[in-house]
Amino acid sequence: MKEMYADLIAAAKEAYQNAYVPYSKFPVGAALKLKDGNIINGANVENASFGLTNCAERSALFTAFTKGYRRDDIEAIAVVANTDRPISPCGACRQVISELMPQDAQVILLSNKDEVKTYTVAELLPYSFTSEDL
Template identity: 45%
Template sequence: MSEFNSNLQTAKQLAIKAAAQAYAPYSRFKVGAVLTLKNGDTISGCNVENVSYGLSNCAERTALFSAIAQGVDLTEIAQVTIYTPSDEVYSPCGACRQVMAEFLSAETPVISTSNGGEQHWTVSSLLPHAFHFDIENYRAD
């Protein structure tokens, strides 16, 4: 097994464990996500629902926000791996795509796995022509 496939299987297993922690009483669709850093460290996230559905948070955003809260250098994120408990492979939602475009390199691999397979993208292929703001040169006068 290649190193990539071995790392992907490890990330998928961690995403499955993260999904088990999800709070999803409304959809009953527990999703896990794992950020793999270039040094091999990982940060997990799961979806957390709320009765006011707009206040829910997806697994991908939970993992990214956790990385930010932990002070992780986001340029060190090598890959995002998602697990959905289904036979079909699902792509990240639009909100997660925009958040990934905000914080990750356009070429960061995003891999969605399920019981039925996997699909690979990059951040830029998931959200072509993403909205960006040049915060470095922003001046509030």
């Protein structure tokens, strides 16, 4: 899996460098691979009012949707942080990933040692809250 998504992983690492994290000092980078071959990066961006902070995964997904892409256009997402084990998306990101990405899309999580864990969206957030619950 790592070789198959080498370009996506490299893009996530590049996005990591653009994180704005003056408070937590915890940079995270994410990158989306789209079915048309494009890659969209996202980084976490903090704010002194912590609730206004945006995670890297949501930054990438919201950028994709802003550019006109939709759920069925997304193939995979890679996420990287300076962690000893592969980074785990927060609950808010899992919910957004679950709604904005196909359930069979790949979620590639990386550590600072290039350790990789891969899940599908459905595996990442089983029994998710969906529009059918409204």
